[in-house]
Amino acid sequence: MPDLIDGSENVSVHGIFNWILLLAIFSVITVIGNYLGYKHPISDSLVGMGILSLITLIGVWLERELPFNVSSILYISIIGIIVAFPGMPTSKIVLYYVSKIELLSIVTVFLAYVGIGMGKSWDEFKALGWKAIVVTVLVIAATYYGAAIVAHIVLVLSGVPAV
Template identity: 85%
Template sequence: MPDLIDGSENITVHGIFNWILLLAIFSIITVIGNYIGYKHPITDSLIGMFILSLLTLAGVWMERYLPFNISSIIYISVMGIILAFPGMPTSEFVSYYVSKIELLSIVTVFLAYVGIGMGKSWNEFKALGLRAIIVTVLVIASTYLGAAVVAHIVLVMTGVPV
């Protein structure tokens, strides 16, 4: 696993502008994809992406600078849920503009970066052999299907209509 822990360079934190710049780049690409794929108005989508980027920025900042050992994902989730909570003064505004960004537009851009990034593991992947690939595929399938079947049984038992 060379890449999991390689390098020992120190982090020089003049970086918040780099976060902002990266999020701006990501937002622009997402808004363009969102416009081509779903024809949502560009201004509304830009405001939606601005809200999501702000949440992300706040989350990653809090993870690194608040004295708690909590992941940014938790901060972002909690803030997002509170802002959109029905009854909050922000709820209508946030829900309206964020709904202009299709989840799939975000996912499509996100997975393009994933695709380029994962190519790096290709050589290690090739070295692992068919047997490990079989086990991995079965593990992923069983984790997904296990959760789906349990969820279905509980939903049916608690009488949730389809």
């Protein structure tokens, strides 16, 4: 792993340039999928992906620049919530364009990369086998019953009539 040994390379202009280009490629593919799948206008979707890419870029940059051991997911979430918060001057425009991007369009492209990446560790996946199916079924059931029972208790305690 010669490309890993020398450790501390700072995020250079070069790195940010790479991020921007990757996000641009991702945006274009997503917009095409979004158009084919949901018929959202291409120009509006491009602006929407531009906004999401910018939020992402600021988030990953902050993670590497700020001294806290915090994942970029949190920075991205905070920025995203703030710019869309009702009453913020940005909220109208952000909501208009970002609503043109379907979550499923993003996920569809994202999972194409995941599929190709997973190929590399396919043998480990195969080893999980039928046991993983058992766990999946139990996990779904546990989530369903957990949510239903907690909701039931809260509803009864707060006196919502059972109709």
